[in-house]
Every structure is written in structure tokens, then in C-alpha cells.
Amino acid sequence: xxxxxxxxxxxxxxxxxxxxxxxWMMRQAGRYLPEYRKIREQAGSFLNLCTxxxxxxxxxxxxxxxxxxxxxxxxxxxxxxxxxxxLGLYFTxxxxxxxxHPIKTxxxxxxxxxxxxxxxxRYVIDAVRLIRNTLQGSVPLIGFSGSPWTLATYMVEGGSSxxxxxxxxxxxxxxxxxxxxxxxxxxxxAAYLNAQIEAGxxxxxxxxxxxxxxxxxxxxxxxxxxxxxxxxxxxTDIDGQQIPTILFTKGGGLWLxxxxxxxxxxxxxxxxxxxxKARARVGNIVALQGNMDPVALYAQPExxxxxxxxxLQKYGTGSGHVFNLGHGILPDINPDHVKAMVNxxxxxxxxxxN
Amino acid sequence: xxxxxxxxxxxxxxxxxxxxxxxWMMRQAGRYLPEYRKIREQAGSFLNLCTxxxxxxxxxxxxxxxxxxxxxxxxxxxxxxxxxxxLGLYFTxxxxxxxxHPIKTxxxxxxxxxxxxxxxxRYVIDAVRLIRNTLQGSVPLIGFSGSPWTLATYMVEGGSSxxxxxxxxxxxxxxxxxxxxxxxxxxxxAAYLNAQIEAGxxxxxxxxxxxxxxxxxxxxxxxxxxxxxxxxxxxTDIDGQQIPTILFTKGGGLWLxxxxxxxxxxxxxxxxxxxxKARARVGNIVALQGNMDPVALYAQPExxxxxxxxxLQKYGTGSGHVFNLGHGILPDINPDHVKAMVNxxxxxxxxxxN
Numbered sequence: 001x002x003x004x005x006x007x008x009x010x011x012x013x014x015x016x017x018x019x020x021x022x023x024w025m026m027r028q029a030g031r032y033l034p035e036y037r038k039i040r041e042q043a044g045s046f047l048n049l050c051t052x053x054x055x056x057x058x059x060x061x062x063x064x065x066x067x068x069x070x071x072x073x074x075x076x077x078x079x080x081x082x083x084x085x086x087l088g089l090y091f092t093x094x095x096x097x098x099x100x101h102p103i104k105t106x107x108x109x110x111x112x113x114x115x116x117x118x119x120x121x122r123y124v125i126d127a128v129r130l131i132r133n134t135l136q137g138s139v140p141l142i143g144f145s146g147s148p149w150t151l152a153t154y155m156v157e158g159g160s161s162x163x164x165x166x167x168x169x170x171x172x173x174x175x176x177x178x179x180x181x182x183x184x185x186x187x188x189x190a191a192y193l194n195a196q197i198e199a200g201x202x203x204x205x206x207x208x209x210x211x212x213x214x215x216x217x218x219x220x221x222x223x224x225x226x227x228x229x230x231x232x233x234x235x236t237d238i239d240g241q242q243i244p245t246i247l248f249t250k251g252g253g254l255w256l257x258x259x260x261x262x263x264x265x266x267x268x269x270x271x272x273x274x275x276x277k278a279r280a281r282v283g284n285i286v287a288l289q290g291n292m293d294p295v296a297l298y299a300q301p302e303x304x305x306x307x308x309x310x311x312l313q314k315y316g317t318g319s320g321h322v323f324n325l326g327h328g329i330l331p332d333i334n335p336d337h338v339k340a341m342v343n344x345x346x347x348x349x350x351x352x353x354n
Numbered sequence: 355x356x357x358x359x360x361x362x363x364x365x366x367x368x369x370x371x372x373x374x375x376x377x378w379m380m381r382q383a384g385r386y387l388p389e390y391r392k393i394r395e396q397a398g399s400f401l402n403l404c405t406x407x408x409x410x411x412x413x414x415x416x417x418x419x420x421x422x423x424x425x426x427x428x429x430x431x432x433x434x435x436x437x438x439x440x441l442g443l444y445f446t447x448x449x450x451x452x453x454x455h456p457i458k459t460x461x462x463x464x465x466x467x468x469x470x471x472x473x474x475x476r477y478v479i480d481a482v483r484l485i486r487n488t489l490q491g492s493v494p495l496i497g498f499s500g501s502p503w504t505l506a507t508y509m510v511e512g513g514s515s516x517x518x519x520x521x522x523x524x525x526x527x528x529x530x531x532x533x534x535x536x537x538x539x540x541x542x543x544a545a546y547l548n549a550q551i552e553a554g555x556x557x558x559x560x561x562x563x564x565x566x567x568x569x570x571x572x573x574x575x576x577x578x579x580x581x582x583x584x585x586x587x588x589x590t591d592i593d594g595q596q597i598p599t600i601l602f603t604k605g606g607g608l609w610l611x612x613x614x615x616x617x618x619x620x621x622x623x624x625x626x627x628x629x630x631k632a633r634a635r636v637g638n639i640v641a642l643q644g645n646m647d648p649v650a651l652y653a654q655p656e657x658x659x660x661x662x663x664x665x666l667q668k669y670g671t672g673s674g675h676v677f678n679l680g681h682g683i684l685p686d687i688n689p690d691h692v693k694a695m696v697n698x699x700x701x702x703x704x705x706x707x708n
Contacts (some may be wrong), residue, residue, distance in 0.1 A: 163649055168650070172652075217645055254608055254626060271569050272570065272573075277570075293569055295522045296525055298519055299527060312572075332519060
């Protein structure tokens with residue numbers, strides 16, 4: 001494997017000294033880029049794009065050609081695992097992801113397989129390998145998965161949800177069944193992420209998009225417990241290189257103290273969480289990633305620059321901060337505004353590092 | 355005015371000794387009740403129901419006939435003020451509230467009037483008076499309004515929103531204009547709530563439904579500041595009776611320490627916020643209202659009872675807790691499940707009061 005030319009993202013996650021704050025963006029390969037929309041149109045569907053390693057590699061690389069990002073992230077969907085479990089993922093225009101065979105009974109849970117990622121999710125693993133080779137060590141590659149809880153919400157609801165009535169119904173009425181399901185998901189997620197690591201992923205992020213819809217005790221029992229189980233099953237290094245890990249629970253700002261117990265190197269912060277206070281609460285133990293309001297990218301560049309400066313100042317001096325948005329970039333953002341954000345991190349962060 | 359026969363809701367908000375924990379429910383007059391759906395159908399539209407004092411009174415009373423609630427809440431919409439300002443509120447099936455004339459320019463903001471509630475919102479004030487008389491002192495009547503920030507979001511977005519792009523755009527690009535608008539809204543909300551108090555409202559709740567979409571610094575500048583301004587303009591008592599106040603910011607659990615500065619007697623908690631930790635943080639200064647997950651009401655009664663017991667135990671001993679959901683009741687809940695919740699508060703809360 002080639003030597004990593006820019007490793008500040010890895011070092012920031014491990015709280016090792018660096019010269020400036022690294023920056024990347026959730027959904028950085030996506031619809032806000034005209035070159036992405038072109039490939040997406042050629043692919044015919046979002047799923048075709050995800051399942052074709054060459055196209056997935058191409059869209060992963062696109063934002064790196066435009067912006068000085070310090071990491072690439074695998075282009076994929078968070079619902080690849082349930083699809084490999086046989087639930088039949090499909091997308092309807094404007095309604096988001098759906099499953100043909102959502103989980104309805106204990107028998108459905110019992111027969112859920114733990115997919116072998118090297119065969120049943122081979123298109124993802126092939127994409128990781130191709131992207132890693134294509135990057136040629138320019139920046140590290142982030143592998144990712146949805147968290148067991150977040151995957152379970154889609155699998156039981158049959159798609160996106162507002163109230164999460166079905167999954168919470170299962171949680172209240174048949175908690176043991178839900179635990180069986182989450183345990184299988186944790187094993188599946190860990191195997192999937194380990195296969196990504198073996199294929200070349202140099203850091204791992206777990207997206208717990210819907211953990212924040214739970215009460216604090218339900219979060220700990222049904223989401224965080226399985227995020228920790230995933231972490232415990234992950235390879236911690238490969239070829240002597242440590243693989244840092246990030247846990248992001250949207251809406252989880254209240255629970256940061258609990259989250260550090262899951263053993264991840266860094267916690268992702270949504271924009272509602274004050275990063276200065278977050279660092280005071282947990283920042284001596286974990287690194288922090290975030291957390292500009294994605295809507296702020298609609299503002300004029302001079303305002304974006306001020307927002308970047310505020311976040312850098314709030315985190316303060318020393319390593320342990322990865323600049324990012326507090327959620328994925330919105331699809332109609334002007335790419336020039338992204339450039340303003342990235343350049344501002346490059347320009348104004350060195351003063352916080354010795 | 356008649357003497358209040360059941361004043362435990364008022365006393366809990368003022369942290370005065372009581373014999374059990376009071377309970378009511380956000381949206382307790384609403385679609386989950388068949389008798390509500392009948393009146394709603396007769397009225398022809400939701401707005402007809404809101405603007406007819408007799409019908410508004412009738413649906414306010416309905417839940418009190420079924421359940422041992424310790425408070426009534428005015429049946430109305432949170433968007434009556436922008437409607438009285440001339441924005442033209444209307445409802446489309448399945449899409450929620452909309453405005454015919456949303457705020458688009460500084461000129462729109464400049465010409466916004468501060469409505470006189472006794473004339474332009476007379477249907478609300480008449481409803482308050484009628485409900486208060488109809489209650490005959492059985493339980494106190496809660497008056498309410500949307501918060502200035504929350505009203506502003508609908509006025510600028512033109513209705514509901516997911517990303518709040520327009521209102522945040524105004525906030526980033528023309529913060530002074532937004533402040534002018536919020537100042538007018540704070541004056542309008544205070545005048546409206548004072549008119550409700552004069553007409554018979556015995557407690558006041560400010561609903562800041564969308565404050566939780568802001569960063570912590572934007573929340574303090576654009577939402578909390580104006581909630582405080584409203585509080586400062588409110589009548590604190592009438593005929594020697596103190597009028598307690600509740601501030602509820604959905605998604606505001608991270609900011610409770612800041613919220614107490616706004617001067618409200620109580621803070622409403624969403625279900626994500628742990629009420630035990632919340633009490634430890636701020637409960638020696640303010641009362642707390644909440645916070646069962648509204649989705650838990652889908653569960654079987656025996657599970658609902660356990661959830662109630664957990665919340666009562668988490669708050670612990672002494673006055674200062676009003677039991678409620680962490681958000682409004684969902685429209686398809688079985689009323690028998692509400693009864694299980696209310697009865698459980700009656701049965702299991704006395705042990706926490708001396």
C-alpha cells in the first residue's frame with residue numbers, strides 16, 4: 001500500500017499533533033455537484049450508482065478534485081446490509097428508501113441472515129478497494145455503515161418514518177425480539193466494516209441517524225449498546241496502522257458522556273450541540289467532528305467564513321477536531337460556498353495548532 | 355370568579371406542596387377523540403373550529419369529561435397571530451398550515467402590524483372567557499401562544515419546513531430585519547397572552563416548537579431572547595392570583611441552563627431529555643413539565659403504566675413536576691391508553707409528595 005501523503009484527518013481523530021484542522025463533509029459526494037448529477041443520470045438510478053464500483057469510485061473522487069478535503073468517504077447507501085439480508089431495498093422518487101419485505105414478525109427476525117460482506121456485499125468491498133487504489137495515498141478513505149438501531153428502524157418501518165411507531169412498538173412490546181435483531185445487525189455491521197477495513201478503509205464512521213428519537217434510557221439500551229458491540233468487534237489496526245473510529249448520533253448532544261463509553265475515537269456533533277461545551281464535557285477523552293449548520297452553506301461566502309471561524313475558535317487550541325457539517329450537505333447548495341468553507345478551515349485553523 | 359377547586363397544576367408550577375403530581379397532555383383536545391372528530395366534521399374545517407368560540411369551548415371540554423386531567427388548555431391554533439397580522443392562514447389536507455402572503459422583504463416586515471387581540475383576535479379571547487366560565491373552577495385554564503421565533507419560521511417559510519432555509523437565510527443575511535420582526539412578534543404575543551389572562555387564562559404556556567433547529571448561539575439570540583421579552587411583558591398576577599408560565603422548546607434539552615434566565619416558572623421537556631438529569635441541572639429554580647414519549651401511548655396499558663412510574667421516580671420527591679407527554683399526542687392513539695396514563699399518575703404519584 002502507498003504511504004498516506006495527507007494524514008491530518010487520521011491524526012486529528014487520534015488527537016496527535018497536526019498543523020491545521022482537517023475538513024471533509026458528510027454527503028460530500030452528492031447532488032450539489034453537477035458532475036455527480038451527470039453520473040447519476042447516466043447510471044439510471046441511485047442503486048445502480050451504489051452497486052457499480054467504477055461509478056461509486058468516480059463519484060467518491062469528484063469532490064476531491066474540486067475541494068481540498070482531507071478525507072474521502074466511500075460512496076454507498078446506509079441500507080446495503082438490510083438489502084443483503086433479503087429485505088429488497090428500492091427507492092421511490094421523493095419518498096426515500098423502502099423495503100419490499102419489511103420485518104413484521106418474530107419469524108422474520110429469526111430467519112434474518114448475517115451477510116458475508118465479501119460475497120453478498122462484494123460491490124461495496126470492490127468499490128472500497130478501487131477507491132483506495134485510485135486515491136494513491138492522497139487522503140485517507142473513510143468506510144461507514146448505518147448503526148444497528150438506525151438500520152433496524154428502516155427494516156421495521158419499511159422505510160423512512162416520522163414517529164417511528166412500528167420500531168418503538170416492537171421495542172415496547174417485544175424488547176427481546178428487538179434485541180435479537182439488533183444483535184444480528186451488530187454482527188453484520190462489524191463484519192461489513194471489517195471487510196471494508198481489509199479492502200482499504202483507513203477510518204470508520206458509524207451513522208446513527210435516528211438514535212436521537214429515543215429517550216435517554218432507550219438510547220443506551222437499544223442504540224448505544226450495539227454501537228459499542230460493533231466497536232468491540234472491529235479490527236483496531238491493519239499493517240500496523242491504527243483505524244480510528246467515529247460515532248455520530250444525530251440529536252445525541254445530551255448523551256455525549258454516555259457515548260464515550262462505546263469506545264470510539266471521536267464523536268460526531270450535530271449543529272445544535274455547542275462544540276465548546278462538548279469539548280469541555282468529553283473532549284479530553286475523544287476527538288470531536290463537526291458541526292456547522294448545513295443550512296449556513298446557503299449564506300454568502302463572507303458569512304460562511306465567519307461561521308467557520310466561530311467553530312474553530314469554539315473548539316480552541318490543539319488537535320482533536322475534524323471540521324465538518326452537523327449533518328449532510330443539502331442537495332441545492334452552491335459548490336462555491338463549499339469552497340469558501342473549506343478554504344476558511346485551511347486559512348484560519350493553523351493558529352489553533354502549534 | 356369562582357374559586358379553583360383543583361389547583362395542583364398551579365401549585366406544582368410554583369413548586370408549592372401538593373398531594374399528587376398533576377397531569378394534562380399537549381393536544382389533549384384533538385383527533386384521537388371520536389367526539390372531537392365529530393365536531394371537527396360538523397365545523398367543516400379546522401379554522402372554523404378555531405374561530406367559533408362555542409365549538410372551541412366544546413372541544414376544550416371534551417377530554418376533561420373522559421379523563422381526570424388537572425388542567426384545560428384553550429383550543430386554538432399557534433398561528434392566529436400571523437393570521438391577524440394579515441398573512442392569510444389556510445390549511446391544505448395533509449400539508450399543514452400555509453400563508454397566502456408570507457414575509458419576503460424588509461417592506462413586508464416594516465408594515466407588519468401589532469394586532470389588538472381584543473378586536474382582531476376576539477374569537478380567541480371570547481373562547482377563553484367562555485371556557486373559563488364553563489369550567490366553573492373545576493381545573494385551571496391554560497392560555498398559550500407560539501413563540502416569536504416559531505411564529506417567524508412559519509411566516510417566512512410560508513408554512514411548515516424541513517430545513518428552515520428561508521428563515522435561516524434571513525437570519526444570516528439580514529439579522530437586523532429578523533430582529534425587527536421578532537420584536538414585533540414578542541410585543542404581539544405578549545399583548546395576546548395578556549388578553550387571554552384578562553379573559554380568564556390562569557396559566558400560560560409558550561410553544562417554541564422550532565427553537566431546537568438552531569445552533570445554541572442562534573437559539574439564544576433569536577429564540578430565547580424574545581421568549582424572555584414576552585415573559586417580561588406578561589401580567590404576573592390577576593386579582594391576587596399568580597399566573598404561572600411554562601416555556602417549551604422542543605429539542606431544547608441541551609439549553610435548559612440558559613432557558614431558566616428567561617424567567618418562566620417551568621420548562622417543558624421533550625422525551626429525549628432525561629427528567630432526572632434535568633431536575634439536577636435546573637430543578638431547584640424552575641418546575642419541569644413532561645416528558646413521556648408520545649409514541650409510548652401506542653403500547654399496551656401495562657407498559658404505559660411502567661413508563662409513567664419511571665418518569666415519576668426519575669423526577670423524585672417534592673413539588674415541581676407536571677406530568678405530560680414530551681410532545682403532542684398523536685392522532686391515532688386509543689383513548690383507553692390515555693386513561694391508563696392518567697390513572698397511573700393519580701395512583702403512583704402520591705408517594706412522591708408528603
